[in-house]
Amino acid sequence: MNLAREFWKRIETIHAVTYFAPESRQAAKDVGLRGFWLGYFGFRAAPLGAVTAGVVEASFYNFAPSMVARSRS
Helix, strand or coil, rough: CCHHHHHHHHHHHHHHHHCHHHHHHHHHHHHHCCCCHHHHHHHHHCCCCCCCHHHHHHCCCCCCCCCCCCCCC
């Protein structure tokens, strides 16, 4: 098994808790983020600070830009 795959296997559980746990989803709802993706992108982009939508879309290059754009509303 390659090093990248091994790293992913070990760290994915932390990622899953961070974004997919009921408590995380409730926290997003509590601050007014509607729907899973708005919370997901909001939480992941928050460390970037106040940046433009283009920066967020570029940061999440592995998602379709239209999907990221829909999460802004």
